[in-house]
Structures are given as C-alpha cells and as structure tokens.
Amino acid sequence: MGVQWLLVCHGLVTLLVVVSFLCGQWPIFQGTFIQRIHFFITFGAYDYFGRFVHFVCGSRGTNALLSVENYCCDRPNPIIQLIYLLIIGATYYSIAKSSFIYIPGYYLGGVHRYTSFLAVGMGILLFLLTSFSDPGVVNSANVSQYLSAYPYDNIIFSEKECSTCKIPKPARSKHCSICNRCVLLMHHHCAWMNNCIGERNTRYFMAFILWHFLICIYGIVALALILAGRLKELQVIHILTAYYGIEKSFRKLAPLVVQWLLNAYNTQILIMVFLAVVSLLLAGFFTYHTKLCLTNTTTNESFKWREHLSWQRKVKEAKASAEALKASLGELNQERKPQESKWKTFFRRSRLEELDVVKNNIYDRGFLHNIYEVAVPFSTRRSFLLNKSKSG
Known part of the structure; x- marks a missing residue:
C-alpha cells in the first residue's frame, strides 16, 4: 500500500506545483494558497536562499551568487x-x-x-x-535588406536606431538583452535552446x-x-x-x-x-x-x-464623450424642442457604438x-x- 500512496501523493504534488507555477497569478486564485505557492516558486525561494547565503558567507557569498545568477539568467549558456x-x-x-x-x-x-x-x-x-x-540576426551586413523587406508601419513600429547595436532597427525586430543582438520577428529567448x-x-x-x-x-x-x-x-x-x-x-x-x-x-x-x-x-x-x-x-x-x-479606444472614447458633452450644451442654448419619444431614445445607437473599429x-x-x-x-x-x- 505504501507504493500506491506514494504514487498518489506524487501525482497530487506534481499537479499542484504545475498549476501554481503556471496559473498562480490568475485573478481567480488571488488570496489563495495557490497564489502564495506561485510567489514562493517564482520569487520567494530564491529570495530566502539569497538571505541564507548572505547570512552564512556575507557579501562575498552574495556577490558570488549574483555572478552565478548573471551567468545562468542574463547571458547565453x-x-x-x-x-x-x-x-x-x-x-x-x-x-x-x-x-x-x-x-x-x-x-x-x-x-x-x-x-x-x-x-x-x-x-x-x-x-x-x-x-x-x-x-534572423540583424547586423550591419544585412540591415539594408531587412529594412526594405520589412518597412515601418508607423503604428507599432517606426524608424529608430538600436541603442546597443548602433544600427537601424527594421520593423518587426527586437533587441535580445541576453544575446545582445537584434533579431527579426523575435518571439522570445528560449533558455532550453540557448x-x-x-x-x-x-x-x-x-x-x-x-x-x-x-x-x-x-x-x-x-x-x-x-x-x-x-x-x-x-x-x-x-x-x-x-x-x-x-x-x-x-x-x-x-x-x-x-x-x-x-x-x-x-x-x-x-x-x-x-x-x-x-x-x-x-x-x-x-x-x-x-x-x-x-x-x-x-x-x-x-x-x-x-x-x-487600448490607447486608440481610450482616445476615441474621449473624443466621443467630448462631442456628446458639446452637443448637450448646445441643446441647452437652443429653444425647447418637443420631447423625443422614449422608444426612439432607447433604440438610438450610442455615440460610442459608432466609433470606427481599429x-x-x-x-x-x-x-x-x-x-x-x-x-x-x-x-x-x-x-x-x-x-x-x-x-x-
């Protein structure tokens, strides 16, 4: 029976750790033990370990730990x-x-x-x-080809220079702080692949x-x-x-x-x-x-x-609200008109509904x-x- 209970406990603990790590920050788990486990896995455990190293080894141990962290997390390895x-x-x-x-x-x-x-x-x-x-590394040898192949849309990408690589950044490119290079259509830096x-x-x-x-x-x-x-x-x-x-x-x-x-x-x-x-x-x-x-x-x-x-919607909503306020103030200065039918008012579209969809x-x-x-x-x-x- 010991093996069965070991397997059951192993499965439950594995499921709890996986759910806490992946979903612990979701609003539904706010204030629960799952959120606390997520915080401990992602931040708390390392923080307590750093304090322990500092208590035992002092500043030298802390500096050594930071060097290891820099090599493992902030540099290709x-x-x-x-x-x-x-x-x-x-x-x-x-x-x-x-x-x-x-x-x-x-x-x-x-x-x-x-x-x-x-x-x-x-x-x-x-x-x-x-x-x-x-x-898809962007460098001085291929940047001109990438610039012509991926023009700026002036919406989320506009003409600019990478402050680190000192070359123009083509549209749809991103600088990787870990590899210290610009990459076209970059999704993320994958530690599993280095x-x-x-x-x-x-x-x-x-x-x-x-x-x-x-x-x-x-x-x-x-x-x-x-x-x-x-x-x-x-x-x-x-x-x-x-x-x-x-x-x-x-x-x-x-x-x-x-x-x-x-x-x-x-x-x-x-x-x-x-x-x-x-x-x-x-x-x-x-x-x-x-x-x-x-x-x-x-x-x-x-x-x-x-x-x-999100920014576009906020701007358009603000414009629509300003227009509605201006119209209501204009109506107050005009002569009193016959009251509009309640049914017509109910079915009339809101000004916010008439906004263009981005x-x-x-x-x-x-x-x-x-x-x-x-x-x-x-x-x-x-x-x-x-x-x-x-x-x-």
Missing part, C-alpha cells in the same frame, strides 16, 4: 540545454530498462524498440536545429514542440499497451474471477487491477504520469504559439497591438499566407538572397 539532454536521456533509458523486456508483447510488436529510438533521435535533431540555427526564436528558426521550434508532444503521447500509449499485454499474458482477470471469486464487472475488478499494476509496474506508471504532465504543458505552449503563427504575430507584437488598441493586426494576411511565412521565411527566399548579393 548551455546549462538548460544539458538539462534537456539529461531529461530525455534519463527518460528513454528508464523506459528501455524497465519495459523493453516486454517488447514484443501481446499488443506491441518488436519494431517499437527501434521506432522509439528513432523518435527520440528525431526530437534531438530538431533540438539541435533550433538551438544552433540563425534566428537561442532566440525568430524569423528563421520558428519553424524548427514549432516542429520541436509538436514532435515532443507526439513522443509523450507515443510513450504513454506504448506503456499502456505493455501493461494491458501483461494483464492478458498473466491472465490476471481470469485469476481474480475464477480463483478468487470476484464478480466480473468493471466496478469490482478495476480497483484490484489498478492495485496490482501499482505494485508490479510502478516504474512504468510513474513514467506515464510524468509524460502526461509534460504533454499537457507542451500542448498548451504549442497552442499559444500556433495562434501567434496563424495570425502572423510575434509574442512581442501581440503586446504592442494590445497597448496600441484593425487588430495589419500583418495578418490570411491563414495560408501566414503559414507560408513561418515555413519559408522571407530572408531564405530567392528574391531576398538575390537582393542581398546585388547590394553586396
């Missing part, structure tokens, strides 16, 4: 890349060691020994492509996330089929019904079967829980970035558009075109390369 390789290597090794002895099985063929290796190898290949590919995600490697990044989600689902299904095969091969259901007299119904058999699986195959079930949690995180992340790609918007631009639209995203040119922009970045096309060679 391969630490998280190594952690990724460790996680995927350890997970595959655990599955191979604990489950490959049951392949081939009743429901799973021997070919899955090799397809699983190829699936993991493809995931690592996509990881390397994303990590070491050019994200690289920026921009115009030229977003396609690899999306493929990486989708492929690892599919690997997780593949692992869960394969392990479930292995466990189902063991139930069939060892005739567990038959033994429970024929020798122990258990009623042949799902309600009676399910708890006993689960208990047997937890006792006999706890490693496989722990791996399945881990893969399920990771697959949910990847599915959410992939959905968010898919929405951005389908609207031809970067993470940075989505914030800029929201700020722009276009949300001028870069959204349709579903197919947006996908093409991600799959075939503009700077990799023949027209851009020819233009670059002429100017060079």
